[in-house]
Amino acid sequence: MSQIEKNQPQVGIIMGSQSDLKVMSAAADILEQLGVPFELTIVSAHRTPHRMVEYAESARKKGLKVIIAGAGGAAHLPGMVAALTTLPVIGVPVKSSNSIDGWDSILSILQMPSGVPVATVALNGAANAGLLAAQILGTTSAVVADALEKHRTTQREKVMRSVEQLKR
Ligand code: RP5
Numbered sequence: 001m002s003q004i005e006k007n008q009p010q011v012g013i014i015m016g017s018q019s020d021l022k023v024m025s026a027a028a029d030i031l032e033q034l035g036v037p038f039e040l041t042i043v044s045a046h047r048t049p050h051r052m053v054e055y056a057e058s059a060r061k062k063g064l065k066v067i068i069a070g071a072g073g074a075a076h077l078p079g080m081v082a083a084l085t086t087l088p089v090i091g092v093p094v095k096s097s098n099s100i101d102g103w104d105s106i107l108s109i110l111q112m113p114s115g116v117p118v119a120t121v122a123l124n125g126a127a128n129a130g131l132l133a134a135q136i137l138g139t140t141s142a143v144v145a146d147a148l149e150k151h152r153t154t155q156r157e158k159v160m161r162s163v164e165q166l167k168r
Pocket of ligand 1: 015016017018019020044070071072073094095096
């Protein structure tokens with residue numbers, strides 16, 4: 001695959017609750033910037049377990065290449081989805097309001113048993129999840145790899161502008 005099909009979502013962004021959207025929208029924003037088609041929906045491991053199984057089991061068939069899953073608290077969504085598909089799953093620990101500083105989310109996503117990996121990003125690190133998903137796609141898509149190069153250039157130039165400003 002060297003071209004991304006325009007209307008076929010490549011990345012599935014899922015989250016346990018609508019309350020996660022303020023964090024998870026950063027993944028959508030970055031994929032939009034990079035021109036990567038994605039879909040975004042709510043799937044709760046605990047409140048809609050059958051929907052979670054259906055989503056994970058049909059993900060590859062419907063053309064998704066990577067899943068980004070964000071959840072907070074006892075955050076079982078990324079791990080359970082990873083158990084149900086061999087697509088790469090990127091986990092985003094979300095700091096939910098009544099949590100113990102987010103450690104509950106971090107540890108329940110990070111500490112997966114051997115055999116079922118979840119690539120865990122930082123607490124509320126949805127932007128990096130979007131970038132990592134794009135980097136996975138960029139291994140086979142020159143279009144996405146180019147978009148990532150441009151993104152890195154923009155970042156570098158922004159830092160260099162700050163360096164120049166400090167010199168004055
Ligand atoms: C988790 O519980 C969700 O992922 C969310 O981070 C947290 C709180 O959910 P709500 O009570 O706001 O729906 O399942």
